[in-house]
Every structure is written in C-alpha cells, then in structure tokens.
Amino acid sequence: MRYSIDIDRKWQKKWADTELYKFDENSDKKKLYCLEMFSYPSGANLHLGHWYNYSLTDSWSRMKRMQGFNVFHPMGFDAFGLPAENYAIKTGIHPKDSTMKNIETMEKQLREMGATFDWNYELATCTPEYYKWNQWFFIKLFEKGLAYRKNAPVNWCPSCNTVLANEQVVDGACERCGSEVIHKHMTQWFFKITDYAQELLDCIPDLDWPEKTKKIQTNWIGRSEGSQVALYVEKNGEELKDEDGNPVKLEVFTTRADTFMGCTYVVVAPESELCDKLTTDECREAVEEYKRQTSKVTDIDRMSTTREKTGVFTGSYAIHPLNGRKVPIWAADYVIAGYGTGVVMAVPSHDERDFEFAKKYGLEIIRVVQSAPGVDDELPYCEKSGVLVNSGEFDGLDMHEAIDAIVAKLNTMGMGEKKVNYRLRDWLISRQRYWGTPIPMIHCPECGVVPVPEEDLPVLLPYDVEFKPDGESPLAKCDSFINCKCPKCGGDAKRDPDTMDTFVDSSWYQFRYADNKNADKIFDKDKINKMCPVDKYVGGAEHASMHLLYARFFTKAMRDMGLLDFDEPFKSLVHQGVILGSDGQKMSKSKGNTVMPDDYIIKYGSDVFRTYLGFGFSYIDGGPWNDEGLQAIVKFIRRIERLTEDVAAAAPAKADPADGAAATASAKDLNYAVNYAIKAATADIDRFQFNTAIARMMELLNAIGKYQQTPDADPQVLRAAFEKLVLILSPFAPHFAEEIWETLGNGYSIFNEEWPEFDESALVLDTVEIAVQINGKIQFKINIPSDADQAAVEEIVKADARFDEALAGRNIVKFIYVKGRLANIVAK
C-alpha cells in the first residue's frame, strides 16, 4: 500500500456514496454540535487558514464521533460582503455570479479535505431563503424597540462621492483616488445591544471560553460606575431653552464627581448636534472651520493622549450648579459624540488631558484634591485618593466620601445621580452598499417609517443594479426597487436604500444550520432547543469582540422573543492561531508570501498535510509557515505503511497487547506504550493540543517498532497494538486509516469503530526513577518502588551513599517528596 491523493479520492467517493457522515436527528446518542466559523467565499481557493481551522477541528469532531457522540458538523458560507462588490466594480463581474462560483469551488475543495461535514445542512447567507429571516428578525427587533434610527458619521470620499469602509481609508485618504476622507453624517439604523450590556457582562464568567476572549469582551462592554451631573447653559447672556421652553441641561458622565468643584470649562464633541446649538453667531465661523478639520481625524487618533489637543470656544457658558461659576464651553475633538453623552466636564487640576488643554488655551486651573491636607501636589494630581480643598462645604472630605456627598447634593437639585456607563455602543448596521440584505423598511411621506409586512418578505435584492460608486446607495438608483407603495396608506413611498452589516448574517447562522430548509419560520423552536447551543465553536480570535458579542446579543434577544430557550449561543470556544507567511508576516497576495494548500495536497495527499498542520504548530498559537517539518509526517506515514504489510501478513485474530503482557517483558512494555499513547492522545486532542497528541502516536510507533525487533515478538500482540495506533491516528489521517483498516480485513468503516479506551492498571509501573535534590539542586537520581510513601522514600534516599556525600555534613531541615517526581531536601 502506498498512500497518495488517489487513496483520498477513493474514500471520499465511498464516504459520499454510503452517506457515512449523514447526521441522524433521531439518534439516541448524545448530541454534540461542533462548528467552525463559516468562511467568506472571497478568493476562488481555500487558503491555509481555512485548512488549519477546518481540517483539525474536523479531527477533533471525528474523535468525538468515535467516542459515541452524535456529532452535528455543518458548513456554509458567509456570502454577502464588500470584497465581492469591490471585485465587481473592478471587473464588472456581478457579485452574485462571482460569489456563487467561489462557493462551488470552495465546496469542492472542502470535500477534498475529507471532512465530516453533512452538506444537507449547508447554507449561504446571500440566498433569499436565508436573508429573508434577517429581514424578519430586523422587523421583530424594530417592534421590540431594539432597532432604531439616528444620525451617525460615515467615512466619505468627496471625490468618489461615496461612503468608504474603514479598510478603504488608508492614512486618512481614499484608497481608490487618494482624496482626503471626511466624516459625513447620515441617518442610519442601529440595534440596541446596549440594552443587553449588563447581561452580556454577567454571563461571561460561566462561558467555557479562553480567558483572554472573556477579558476582551469584558473590556469591550466596559462597565464603569460613576455619576451623571448636569449644568445649565447660558448663550448670548441668556439661559438656553429647548423648543418646549425648558432650560437645556448639559449632561456629563464622570467617574470623578469629587472633582466637580474644580470644573473650569466644559467640552462638547464638535460634530454633535449639541455643539451646533451651543455655538454663538460670533463663534460660528471658527467652530465650522474646526469641524471641517476634525472630520478628517480618526476616532483612534482623537482619543490618543499624546496627540496635541486642539479646540475652539463655542461662545456659550455652562453654569456650575453648586457654585454658580460661569465656565466656558469649548468644542474639542478629544471628546467624541458617540461616546458617553458627548460632553465632558473639564477639571484641569486632576486630569492630564484637561490640564494640557487648559494650559494651551489659558483656561483656569483650580486644585480641589490634595493627597493630604495642606499638601500642594504637583498638578495635574490624578491619584485616586486624597481630600478635598477649595470645594466649599465639601472641603476636608475624603475623595470617595466626596463623590457621594456631591452627587447627593446635586440629586436634591435634580442635577445629578449615580450612574453606570458602558463603553459599549449600539450597533450601527446600515451599509450604503449593494451586496447585502436589504433593510425591510419603507419610508412613507405620510406615515413615516413603516416595516414591510411579513407576508411580503423577503424584500429581494435586485440583480440589475448600478453599484459603481457615485454618491448614492446602489439600491437608491434602482427605480424598480426603491419605489413602492406604503403598506399602511397605499401611497407612493420609498424603500430604505441601505443593506445590513454582514455581521447580522453571522449572528444567528449557527441556529439556522439546524433547520436550514424551514420555509415557514426562522427555525423551529423545539428543534433548535434540542440541537443548540453550539457545544464547540472554533474560529479566529479576531472575532473576540464583535462577532461573538453580536451573536450573544441576538441569542438573548431571540430568547426574550420566545424563539428559543437558552441564553448563550456558544458553550465552549477555541481560537486557532494564525499561520503567518514564512517571513513572519501575515499572509497576503500582495506580499507574495501565501501558501497554497493544493500544492501540498497533490504532492503528499490531504492526510499528510492535515497531520502536519496538527504536528508542526501549537494549534492555539499558530506561527510562521515552515514546511521542513513536513518530512516528519512523510516518514511517519511511510513507516506505518511498511508496518501495515507486516501486520496484515499475520493472522487476523483479535488479540490484546495485554494478553502478551504476562508472557514477556517486551510485551508488557508495549502494553504500557499503547495505553499511555491512548490516554495522552485522547486528552490532548480533547483540548486541541494536536502536536503533542501526534507526538504520542510517534512514540507508540517507536515502541511497536522496538517490539517487532524482539525475537519473541507475538504477531497478534503486534497487530493489536498496531490497530490501536491506527484508530487514534484516524482523525488526522482519515483516508489513510480507512485504507489500512480495509487492508487488515477489518471492514468498513473505521469511523464506526469505537475510540480505544485505556487501561489505567497497565500504566502502573513497579519502580520509578526520581531526582534527589538538596536545596533545589539535583544531586543524583534513584529508582524507588512507585508506591513508596514519603517515609519509605526518605529511608531509601538516606541509605544511599551519594546522599551523605552530597549532604556534606549539613543538617536536614525538611524532607519533601513529590510523588513519582522528586525528593527535595532542605539542608543547612
């Protein structure tokens, strides 16, 4: 037998013909839902990242299948998105055509991987059968008040006259034409994920997720406990009032209400509506100019504490509610509209950014906190401890008491309260693009915003659309799409011209898989409760904050709508690492450092490639590509091939390595090796540590080779050990293992065999070598009975002549024995 791609093809055909991996919804085995993050069909070929993620997660799920789980393992495509549209703009090939073609190619390649996907459950998000339910759910969210419209900035290229994605903005310029990108405000749809901020936070500790991912989510939600305080506004010498004649209040969130008496100015985000309202006629021109400047700066740069602060006076003043001080209101870009209330109280004496700004613009600086009474610390003094000064009735209070006292006082005036703020912002889902789910809303001049009636769904994405960028959403230019009748009044109306963020598609696909052909419902509740949540979810760590949070939000919203009965979509999560180019850089076509899996598959077969991916890297860390180690697997597979011939020649009668154990010492050694390999490999595969699992298999192969060399080797014992090796290797080399199984006359299929169990008693050795240390330094090694207790070990060690020599007359202070490992003697 000689393993090659032909063997891959032989078994792929047989698996397909016999529907070996067909999922049985009615099985009474325990359900296990194993899911990899689905892929975006951008290029025509599967890249190395897909292979790394999918092939090895498939190995994991193959083991689970052999362990007796009813494994649900579907695959599909995240098929809407910007790249297909960009490709279309460049080449004229319609996104639907290129996407469908890419999906076809990728499906074929995924089959060539030899994975256990059941293609009956496939889905593609760009099909009306799928996106209909995006629209349906959008309307449900709208009905619940969880979808709403507000103004938000977009990146705008004034030259191309179009909206740009962040990735299309390179150093503040349009990637196509190089013009300077500005921020433009548009009315857009948001999902109110902030309603779930607290629950999203509360459920994190119970998730079986990587700690770092939990940390990222916790920080992303960013709960902070503080206070909201308010100031009235004076504009042109008069109190500013709203349309109803009520005084306008500037609401400010702060974690440092204790410093409120030191507030000497207030800052508003320049792009906010509030800023426009506050700006006086005299200052209008300067503010407008400043807004033009800031519209070019990214949020990340704006929040940087090292960047030089800039700002401009709005002409209005805020009135401090406690001391009546009239403080100027400035517009400055270190405050961001979408963040908190978009207004900041500035206390230059106790905040670095405020201090820098105040010094630059000559604003007043008043110390209100001292580290201890009478100590004039250098300003800004930002430590979170101290006592108050220059704060009238609050002088002398500890700053923590002062927060309570000041907020309590403000509260009696209706000007402040304790408040929890979250860094998390609502999810902006409108995209001014073609290749996505149309937003199922109608804008009627009479009735306002009206949802499309459920029976009219899906709102189909039209095929013939001009999606070249020229200033409008592509759908807005498609007359047959955009013009419609209002479902309420029947009058002429227009559809929403935007499409949804593709993260909407990927926030609930994990549920649709389980009921992917349901034409009547988003999914059947009983079915989803039975099949979901996902038991093991595997994908890139780059999704730690957004995709994974959005999917959790959708699950909770669906639960509250009664669509399903659990709280979290993904019980257990693993992130595979990133395989970089051999230059240590991220792989990209432009850098020319990509690796094509197909080249290796053709040359070595998919099993060699998969096993190498498992062996050559720490799965969770990834690392630079290097195929030198591939030889390790080539040699490993060849050795097994040769052994197969030897073993197949022996009688097929089943024997256990343990049977021979009583007979010979060599058989006993082999039996130990078999059981150790099974135990360790099983545990390692379970925790996605494939490199050490395969290392244990190599050790077992070495042990089998050694046994084979012994003169008294029993062919049946050899065969039994070899079969165990093939079984535990089978998840990584499925075609190869299937071929061996057939060669051995063991029938079809090896994947219907049970995963081998190990025998703990075979792992108990009579003696064990331990290290003897004095004060932590190794002196010598010694064999002891493996069941010896500390007293017995102490006696054995003390009786050894080497011990006296090493002790050199010192006294024994303490004797520590770590079972089966070492003895450490503390000596003085």
Added chain:
RNA sequence: GGGGUUGUGGCGGAAUGGCAGACGCAGCAGACUCAAAAUCUGCCGACCAUAAAUCGUGUGGGUUCAAGUCCCACCAGCCCCACCA
C-alpha cells in the same frame, strides 16, 4: 492612545509550581550498499580537548523548599479597536 497577547536549542515546538528542551526537522557519526537513495543505530543547549563542575527559558527584581510557569518593573515583537470578514 486603549485593549489583548507572545518571548524556551540551528528550526518547529514539549513541560498539573516539581529532573527544562518530550516528539520531530535539520546536522554529525556509524551500519547496510559496488555506490547512492531509502532504512536502521548512536550523538546532537552553552562553556570544555574530554569528563566533572558550572551556566542556561528576552532583561532586572521578588515570592517559594522548588519558578519557563506566580507577582512587580522594563525591553522587544505580534494582533484587535466598532463600515474587512
């Protein structure tokens, strides 16, 4: 700027706080061979002629009987930051 993360032989990488370098790749030596390939055996962190000893997990501190592992500071690299997916 904020958040996350990594740092171990020539290389990929192992190591529940317990003998650092498992398992391999590459390399070196030997066996087999007319020869080569393949295969098999042995060696393979530094220092050192060799052995012993000593040193050794980015740097500097600390905790501990014991630190690659835990804590603090620093250095270097990588990833993410809300319109890429």
